Amino acid sequence: DIQMTQSPSSVSASVGDRVTITCRANQGINRYLAWYQQKPGKAPKLLIYDASSLQSGVPSRFSGSGSGTDFTLTINSLQPEDFATYYCQQANNFPWTFGQGTRVEIK
Amino acid sequence: QVQLVQSGAEVKKPGASVKVSCKPSGYAFTGYHIHWVRQAPGQGLEWMGWSNPNSGSAKSAQRFQGRVTMTTDTSIRTAFMELSGLRYDDTAIYFCARGPLLVGAFDFWGQGTLITVSS
Numbered sequence: 001d002i003q004m005t006q007s008p009s010s011v012s013a014s015v016g017d018r019v020t021i022t023c024r025a026n027q028g029i030n031r032y033l034a035w036y037q038q039k040p041g042k043a044p045k046l047l048i049y050d051a052s053s054l055q056s057g058v059p060s061r062f063s064g065s066g067s068g069t070d071f072t073l074t075i076n077s078l079q080p081e082d083f084a085t086y087y088c089q090q091a092n093n094f095p096w097t098f099g100q101g102t103r104v105e106i107k
Numbered sequence: 108q109v110q111l112v113q114s115g116a117e118v119k120k121p122g123a124s125v126k127v128s129c130k131p132s133g134y135a136f137t138g139y140h141i142h143w144v145r146q147a148p149g150q151g152l153e154w155m156g157w158s159n160p161n162s163g164s165a166k167s168a169q170r171f172q173g174r175v176t177m178t179t180d181t182s183i184r185t186a187f188m189e190l191s192g193l194r195y196d197d198t199a200i201y202f203c204a205r206g207p208l209l210v211g212a213f214d215f216w217g218q219g220t221l222i223t224v225s226s
Contacts, residue, residue: 034212
């Protein structure tokens with residue numbers, strides 16, 4: 001199975017900050033990488049697919065980049081509603097796998 | 108609008124089976140896979156497998172093979188995930204999610220179904 005490693009595991013940030021989350025695969029996954037946001041008690045929400053494509057309805061302050069094994073999710077100008085846990089997920093190799101999550105907390 | 112509505116929470120004893128339903132609406136049921144993802148309390152997301160309403164085929168992660176059955180019924184536009192031989196560590200929220208027939212991300216999710224395994 002492909003292992004997805006996110007860093008950091010948690011980050012404290014203030015409203016207006018830029019936050020960067022990294023996701024690394026232990027083997028190449030082309031660009032089949034998605035990012036999700038999950039709030040407590042809710043289902044995950046798709047933010048980014050195919051490494052850098054913004055899902056419809058997602059604010060443009062979210063962006064994704066990378067290919068192969070290294071990927072990044074950037075949140076520009078963090079908003080109060082962005083405090084949540086973020087997961088990356090690969091869909092290149094069966095079985096699909098998720099990163100362990102990154103919690104974005106209020107500083 | 109696209110929605111996936113799941114069945115309600117259940118409490119099961121160890122060794123029992125549970126069957127969770129997922130009823131999508133707002134799109135062509137046979138045009139997408141239905142994936143199943145679970146989340147143990149306080150833990151991350153774990154992909155379990157998918158079912159294809161168009162072909163009736165399904166594929167599960169190896170760790171669940173032999174215990175999980177994923178099916179679809181096109182007559183009632185509903186997907187099902189049945190997990191047998193329940194253990195305490197199967198306690199989790201089980202989500203269904205829509206995914207493309209080819210590889211890709213899960214763009215719509217059900218609200219989740221809490222399955223508690225308790226004696």
